[in-house]
Amino acid sequence: MTQINPRTFVLINEVWSFFSVRNFVIIFVQFEEVSYTIESQNNGGNCFPSLQSKVKRNILNGVSGVVRPGELLSMLGPSGSGKTTLLTALAGRLPGNISGSITYNGLPFSSSIKRKTGFVTQDDILYPHLTVLETLKYAALLRLPNKLTRKEKIEHVELIIMELRLTTCRNSMIGGTLFRGISGGERKRVSIGQEMLVNPSLLLLDEPTSGLDSTAARRIVATLRRLACGGRTVITTIHQPSCSLYMMFDKVIVLSEGYPIYSGSIHKVMDYFSSIGYKPWFDFMNPADFLLDLANGVTLETRQDDQMEFHGSHDEHNSTKQFLISSYKKNLLPILKEEIQRASQDEIRPGKSLSSRSSESQWTNSWWLQFNVLLSRGLKERKHESFARLRIFQVLSVSIISGLLWWHSDANYIQDQVGLLFFFSIFWGFFPLFNAVFTFPQERPMLTRELSSGMYRLSSYYFARIAGDLPMELVLPTIFITITYWMSGLKPSFITFLLTLSMILFNVLVSQGLGLALGAVLMDLKQATTLSSYSKNEVYECGLGGKECRVQDFPAIKNLGIDNMVLDMAALIVMLVGYRVLAYVALRLGQPH
Ligand SMILES: Nc1ncnc2c1ncn2[C@@H]1O[C@H](COP(=O)(O)OP(=O)(O)OP(=O)(O)O)[C@@H](O)[C@H]1O
Known part of the structure; x- marks a missing residue:
């Protein structure tokens, strides 16, 4: 017999005591006649948006159900039948108008419920350059309450890694589209682990087993089963489950084109369909396959002739679906309504477990x-992006090439030096701007996911982002200016060099914050860079016989005007702060409420 290592035994016990201790609120989820409609553009072949009409489309039509703590509910249905939409609605994250009612312990969705809810989306939204351990560690530090010490939070991470069998890849990077990281199944388990960390009372998962082999899928569902047994409410969508997987669930909702055709216990589903005349085509048929066929309108009669099933029986399929929908309304809906009513009266004491904590901080x-x-x-995460060898190589090579092009330029050829300064401001206007333009769209899915799970405040993210960008965005221009300034023979004064550098860094910060109004920024930055390098009364040789002209009268500089130094600086400072405020407001408004 294999001997169990005592340490493993202790760890296993710790894992299950963590997941089974009742340090969470139990949640009853009830939803009654939930419908959801979207408006989409019908272009009718018309290219002009203003001429396109809007059409309404029902995505969900009167779905009802009850999920108690300790139950594991799965949603089944063909692709596009509305499973994800229903799951998102139950997670309180569906934008727009939802009709019908969804309650949690008899109360509507609230920020208190939000923090007790774990939501695993179909697409694993993770930072590609973090390792598995780092991903879970940061999630734990942000999401676990501050009454736990940092050490305790990291211990929870270790337990999750063990429970989800992520030990072998704990130090591997997640990976992304540009470079390979951990496998799809491991990514999925990391996503689940992030939600399990907070020990949620309500856990919702969108297709947690997609892309996994049957053993891995069974392990995931077995984990969900154990979480449910500990008193949690677990709801998941599932695609084509095997028979053994299907049997691990307590309840099932079957959707067909947004309409429910069954909602209730999996132990009664076969009896229900046989009572209305539908039986599996053979004895050992996987019940999940049978339910999916029904949701597609495929029955024993239409199935007998495979040709007909694929080539000519759409009407028959539609009439089967219509029959199943009306049968649900007639036979199951009244029972469900009664169950919801009963649960509200007997089992749920509205707000009992939640109201006592309503005063707790958000x-x-x-x-x-x-x-x-x-x-x-x-x-x-950004260490890899910003200091990628390619970026350093780009900046170094451009600085050396421009230093060689302007090699020891003479102050008397003022147009050369003005050209170089313009090049500085243009290059350091575009370069950080492009970086800034691409970073927010890249981070948006992550930000939306984390904000909607109440992980942190938008303001803490935003300031951390600004502060984090500072060293990364300032080091490269500093290296660039140091090389080019001294190679090109600009005024050999350390003070002037520092002024030029600080103006360029200012430029970088403004263009980063701006992200949009490029032309306006460049205009002011040219002024700023110019005024940092020349004093008002400086002169240059502008004609034969040593004739001297004032720098400020040189046409390009005169056009810009350098006598309004205070005003120019004020304009830059307003932009520096203003564009960041604008970006923050735009981010805040762009988040679903
Ligand atoms: N915001 C939206 N805009 C347009 N169509 C939408 C939107 N949300 C959902 N839909 C449509 O609603 C239907 C249901 O989508 P949903 O993602 O809920 O289906 P699903 O059953 O989860 O599918 P799958 O199994 O393929 O993930 C689909 O036809 C989808 O195209």
Whole structure:
């Protein structure tokens, strides 16, 4: 017999005591006649948006159900039948108008419920450059309450890694589109681990087994089963489950084109369909396959002739679906309504477990802790982007080439030096701008996911982002200016060099914050760079016989005007702050409420 290592035994016990201790609120989820409609553009072949009409489309039509703590509910249905939409609605994250009612312990969705909810989306939204351990560690530091020490939070991470069998890849990078990281199944388990960390009372998962082999899928569902047994409410969509997987669920909702055709216990589903005349075509048929066929309108009669099934029986399929939908309304809906009613009266004491905590803060951690963790995570993630060898190579080569092009330029050929300064401001206007333009869209899915799970405040993210960008964005221009300035023979004064450098760094910060109004920024930055390098009364040789002219009268400089130094600086400062405020407001408005 194999001997169990005593340490493994202790760890296994710790894992299950963590997941089974009732340190969470139990949640009853009830939803009654939930419908959801979207408006989409019908272009009718018309290219002009203003001429396109809007059409309404029902995505969900009167779906009802009850999920108790300790139950594991799965949603089944063909692709596009509305499973994800229903799951998102139950997670309180569906934008727009939802009709019908969804309650949690008899109360509507609230920020208190939000923090007790784990939501695993179909697409694993993870930072590609972090390792599995780092990903889970940062999630734990942000999401676990501040009454736990850092050490305790990291111990929880170790337990999750063990429970989800991620030990072998704990130090591997997640990976992304540009470079290979951990496998798809491991990514999925990391996503689940991030949600399991907070020990959620309600866990919702969108297709947690897609892309996994049957053993891995069974392990995931077995984990969900154990979580449910500990008193959690677990809801998941599932695609084509095997028979053994299907049997691990307690309840099932079957959707057909947004309409429910069954909602209730999996132990009664076969009896229900046989009572209305539908039986599996053979004895050992996987019940999930049978239910999916029904949701597609495929029955024993139409199935007998495979040709007909694929080539000519759409009407028959539609009439089967219509029959199943009306049968649900007639036979199951009244029973469900009664169950919902009964649960409200007998089992749920509205707000009992939640109202006592209604005074608790909306956030699990302080602003400062969130800022620090986000700053550290951002630096770790962006270290790979910003200091990628390619970027350093680009900046170094451009600085050396421009230094050689302007090699020891003479101050008397003022147009050369003005050209170089313009090149500085244009290059350091575009370069950080492009970086800034691409970073927010890249981070948006992650930001939306984390904000909607109440992980941190938008302001702590935003300030951590700004602070994290500072060293990364300032080091490269500093190296660039140091090389080019001295190679090109600009005024050999350390003070002037520092002024030029600080103006360029200002330029970088403004164009980063701006992200949009490029032309306006460049205009002011040209002024700023110019005024940092020449004093008002400086002269240059502008004609034969040593004739001297004032720098400020040189046409290009005169056009810009350098006598309004205070005003120019004020304009830059307004832009520096203003564009960042604008970006923050835009981010805040862009988040679903
Ligand atoms: N915001 C939206 N705009 C346009 N169509 C939408 C939107 N949300 C959902 N839909 C449509 O609603 C239907 C249901 O989508 P949903 O993602 O819920 O299906 P699903 O059953 O989860 O599918 P799958 O199994 O393929 O993930 C689909 O036809 C989808 O195209």
